Amino acid sequence: MEITSLGYRTDLLLLELSGSVFHDAGEYVVVRTPDNPGFWWGNFLLYRxxxxxxxxxxxxxxxHQEFPAAKHVALGIDSVDGQIGAEDELTAAGFTVERSVVMTASEVVPPGRPNEESTYRLLGSDDDWEQLVQLSLATADMTVDEGYEQFTRRKLVANRGLVEAGHGKWFGAFDGGRLQSSLGLMFDGKGLARFQTVQTAPEDRGRGLASTLVHRASTYGLTDGGARTLVMVADPEYLAIRIYRALGFTDSETQLQFSLPPA
Structure with missing residues (x-):
């Protein structure tokens, strides 16, 4: 199964390692995550x-034929140039159109104002991972209900499984024992390393935590991790993209996602 987009290629790699299954239907690829049906981007169609x-x-x-029980709709296009086609029909049907920037780096530079106050280490204990659940819920950009919390916990169980199986590391910035900021870095074993879920607690933002954490994880990835290329997917409208560019990441592709939330 050939995937052109670096963003989707690394997405599918991590999904497969977490237990997702794929079916190549020719015109599109069906991506299923049976253990987490509420995970939109683990249950979607990727068109060519x-x-x-x-x-x-x-x-x-x-x-709807492929996912008759799904409450959401999620579609993607396997491309690199950001060309959607009949976008007016998508928006008229109520779809949210997301254009993300796929960024890459083969070397990084230190942040201009690193945070030296916090402690930086890998997540390991049950308490660390429970704090990551709470951090993820606190930084959610949607209403946190029972369904969303269940999705979040299942997603983090999958991520912890990847870490414990040796496919990556999860990094955290701590104030004493309190998790302030976190991110994952997963490896394909062939020279690519993909960042996952860079997030900082609302009360800890603006202190250089994310830039310091990304730099430390990047340095690890390019040295001990054995990666030659780091991959980061970012929202072009969110301020964090400036952090990544300042550290040495450059824009490489546009990743396209289209979603309809549950009614």
Whole structure:
């Protein structure tokens, strides 16, 4: 199964390592995560071509055929140039269109104002991982209900499984024993390392934690981790992208995602 997009290629690698299954249907790839049906980007269709006129309805029908019990809809395009096609039909149907920037680095530079006050270490204990659950809920950009908490816990169980199986590391910045900021760095074993979920507690933002943590994890990845290329996927409208660029990451591709939330 050939995937062109570096963003999706690394996404699918980590999903597969976590137990997701794929089916190549020709026009699209079906991605399923049976253990976490509420995980939108673990249960989606990845199309190989942009949207031609009329494709929105056809692809929406295909999603419902593949995922009849799903409350959400999630579609992607395996491309690098950000070309959507009939975007007006997607937005008219209520889809949210997300354009993320796939960034890469083969070397990094230190942050201009590193945070030297916090303690930086790998997550290990049950308490560390429970704090990561709470941090993820505190930084969510949507309403946190029972379903979202269940999704979050299942996702972090999968991430912890990847770490404990030797596929990556999860880094944290701590104030004493309190987790302030965190991120994951996962390896494909062939020279690529993909960042996961850079997040900082709202009360700890603006103190240089994320930039310091990304730099420390990047340095580890390019040395002890054996990576030649680091991959980061970022929201072009969010201020964190400036942090990554300042550390040496450069824009490489545009990753496209389209979603309809549960009614």
């Amino acid at each position: 071509t942009p949207f031609a006129p009329g494709d929105t309805k056809t692809r929406l029908d295909s999603f």
